[in-house]
Amino acid sequence: MNLTLKIWRQRDGASAGSMHTYEVSDVSPDMSFLEMLDVLNEQLNDAGEEPIAFDSDCREGICGMCGLMINGEPHGPEVTTTCQLHMRSFKDGDKITIEPWRSTAFPVLKDLCVDRSAFDRIIQQGGYISVNTGAAPEAHSIQVPKDAADRAFDVATCIGCGACVAACPNGSASLFMGAKITHLGELPQGQAEREHRVVNMVAQHDFEGFGGCTNIGECTAACPKEIPLDVIAQMNRDLLTSLRHGL
Numbered sequence: 001m002n003l004t005l006k007i008w009r010q011r012d013g014a015s016a017g018s019m020h021t022y023e024v025s026d027v028s029p030d031m032s033f034l035e036m037l038d039v040l041n042e043q044l045n046d047a048g049e050e051p052i053a054f055d056s057d058c059r060e061g062i063c064g065m066c067g068l069m070i071n072g073e074p075h076g077p078e079v080t081t082t083c084q085l086h087m088r089s090f091k092d093g094d095k096i097t098i099e100p101w102r103s104t105a106f107p108v109l110k111d112l113c114v115d116r117s118a119f120d121r122i123i124q125q126g127g128y129i130s131v132n133t134g135a136a137p138e139a140h141s142i143q144v145p146k147d148a149a150d151r152a153f154d155v156a157t158c159i160g161c162g163a164c165v166a167a168c169p170n171g172s173a174s175l176f177m178g179a180k181i182t183h184l185g186e187l188p189q190g191q192a193e194r195e196h197r198v199v200n201m202v203a204q205h206d207f208e209g210f211g212g213c214t215n216i217g218e219c220t221a222a223c224p225k226e227i228p229l230d231v232i233a234q235m236n237r238d239l240l241t242s243l244r245h246g247l
Contacts, residue, residue: 001027001092005040007052008099010108013115017108019097029088033076034059034066036087037098053111059083061224064161068112069099074163074222081161081224101166105173105209118208119160119176125204126197127180129189142188152186155179157225164219164227170211175219177205178231185238195242202239 002025010017024040031039034056041051057065061084070076076085090096098112106114144152156179164175181198184190190197213232220229 001029001087001090001094003027003036003090003093004095006095006097007112008108009052009111012110013107027087029086031087032059032083033068033070033085033087034083053109053113055113056083062159064159067101067114067161067163067166069097069102069166071097074101074166075161075224079222079224079226081159084224101162103162103165103171103210105171106162106165114162116160116162118210119162119173121208122173122177122201122204123180125200126193127184127201129184129187130193131189144187148186152183155186155227155231156183158183158223158227159225161224163222163224165210167218167222168211168213169216169218170214171209172213172219173205173208173210174213174232174235175223175227175229177201178233178235179227181238182231182234185234194238195245195247198235198238199242199247202235 002023005022005024006019007022008017009020022040024036024043027036027039034054037052037054044051054068055065057063059066061081064081066082067075068082070082070085075082077089078085100108100112100114105118106116109115158176158179160176162176165171165173181201184197185194215229215232217229220227
């Protein structure tokens with residue numbers, strides 16, 4: 001396939017950016033989207049131009065590093081991660097626009113790379129369970145109901161890629177935050193910090209500059225792990241309970 005790529009280029013966070021157009025040829029439909037960008041970067045290197053910076057790590061769809069806006073959609077036209085998006089989703093002669101995540105809370109570092117450390121700071125405010133270190137407890141020492149365990153496992157699949165933020169017209173991270181809060185809130189081990197967790201994480205979310213949730217649902221539609229929208233309702237219930245208790 002021969003493709004025309006319009007790609008956001010930005011030297012650093014302090015510089016203005018702009019769209020640049022590139023032609024890439026002989027793209028195999030079996031390539032992943034990131035492999036196609038690797039081919040383009042090889043062409044740029046051969047021409048003496050600076051390659052395009054983009055994030056990637058596992059390239060197996062489990063780390064969340066590879067997020068890109070592709071033709072205005074987080075991760076592109078398929079509900080998957082960018083690294084698992086294959087070029088067979090496009091056709092010969094297509095024009096593809098590639099941008100970094102669109103969010104004030106995710107400032108651009110360079111080209112297609114953004115700083116997602118805001119997610120880390122939200123997790124630091126409550127996305128954990130305090131336990132004593134030492135030998136592992138017996139497997140059945142704390143029993144967890146099957147439905148609660150299944151629910152916790154399902155929402156724990158969130159990889160923190162940021163697609164929910166990029167898709168949301170408000171730039172809200174409520175789906176990400178709701179997944180983390182629901183995951184721990186379903187487990188007996190997570191009850192000790194449950195009320196403080198949600199208050200602190202929501203406060204950090206707002207401090208980072210993420211927008212408010214208006215239940216549009218674009219977040220869950222774009223989520224590569226299909227986190228359900230009702231985790232936001234769970235987060236809101238926990239928050240209201242905490243506020244009623246004066247936290």
